[in-house]
Amino acid sequence: MNDAVLPAEGPRAHAEGGPGGAAAPGAPPPPTLEVIDLHKRFGPEREVLAGIGLTLHPGERVALLGESGVGKSTLLNLVAGLERPDSGTIRLAGHPIHAMDEEAAARVRAREIGFVFQAFHLLPHLRLWQNVAIPLLLAGVPAAEARPRAEAMLERVGLGDRCRSMPRELSGGEQQRVALARALVHRPRLILADEPTGNLDPRTGGAALALIDEQVRAHGAALLMVTHSLQAAAIAERRLRLTPAGLETAS
Numbered sequence: 001m002n003d004a005v006l007p008a009e010g011p012r013a014h015a016e017g018g019p020g021g022a023a024a025p026g027a028p029p030p031p032t033l034e035v036i037d038l039h040k041r042f043g044p045e046r047e048v049l050a051g052i053g054l055t056l057h058p059g060e061r062v063a064l065l066g067e068s069g070v071g072k073s074t075l076l077n078l079v080a081g082l083e084r085p086d087s088g089t090i091r092l093a094g095h096p097i098h099a100m101d102e103e104a105a106a107r108v109r110a111r112e113i114g115f116v117f118q119a120f121h122l123l124p125h126l127r128l129w130q131n132v133a134i135p136l137l138l139a140g141v142p143a144a145e146a147r148p149r150a151e152a153m154l155e156r157v158g159l160g161d162r163c164r165s166m167p168r169e170l171s172g173g174e175q176q177r178v179a180l181a182r183a184l185v186h187r188p189r190l191i192l193a194d195e196p197t198g199n200l201d202p203r204t205g206g207a208a209l210a211l212i213d214e215q216v217r218a219h220g221a222a223l224l225m226v227t228h229s230l231q232a233a234a235i236a237e238r239r240l241r242l243t244p245a246g247l248e249t250a251s
């Protein structure tokens with residue numbers, strides 16, 4: 001049997017991945033995220049994104065600044081395949097998520113993305129370990145394996161002794177740590193964080209940021225983080241500002 005005839009796919013590459021999802025042997029990996037000439041409007045009057053371009057490589061951390069209402073959350077939702085662009089290209093680890101139907105986009109999202117929201121969005125009726133296990137179960141990991149992995153991830157964010165707690169028993173900072181554990185447990189290539197410290201006081205927010213920084217580095221994920229906070233922006237090596245005219249480098 002000649003190995004060369006086998007598809008050159010790693011365990012994470014999937015058929016819907018298109019050309020980038022199945023790189024030739026020895027070829028450099030595709031960028032984690034490639035956004036090209038992205039346009040999005042809401043109704044005829046409201047042009048939100050008018051030709052956005054952005055490339056993120058593995059391990060790269062980008063802070064996204066910009067005034068309220070300028071379209072930062074919209075950009076993250078488009079990248080996650082939760083909204084559809086009017087035109088333009090979005091490739092996630094080579095997968096053309098802009099061109100996929102909802103089901104295919106959901107599969108790519110479940111595998112490749114971890115999302116941290118300002119409002120945490122933990123499921124209130126599930127224990128912490130169950131909340132953290134969700135991305136694993138979505139990815140098809142058997143329940144017997146998902147639980148110890150979720151518990152180990154909670155341990156890494158300092159909540160190893162709270163696995164059986166309910167979200168309402170935690171402080172806001174602790175809930176955000178659970179949300180981070182949930183975003184990272186399935187080792188996604190891209191972490192999207194939408195004002196992850198927006199509901200936290202400065203000290204708790206600082207601790208959450210340090211943890212995001214540490215965990216994103218440990219997992220080798222790329223990070224695209226919307227923030228209003230310069231403290232938060234400091235953990236990124238690139239700071240970009242979204243304006244009505246497009247993305248520009250921020251100091």
Ligand SMILES: Nc1ncnc2c1ncn2[C@@H]1O[C@H](COP(=O)(O)OP(=O)(O)O)[C@@H](O)[C@H]1O
Pocket residue numbers: 042046048066067068069070071072073074075
């Ligand atoms: N689903 C939607 N329908 C209509 N308008 C929307 C929708 N989502 C966002 N918008 C509008 O798009 C603009 C950008 O919103 P958003 O991306 O949430 O801004 P930001 O996150 O930068 O504060 C706002 O004017 C908002 O009202």
Ligand SMILES: [Mg+2]
Pocket residue numbers: 072073074194
């Ligand atoms: Mg927003």
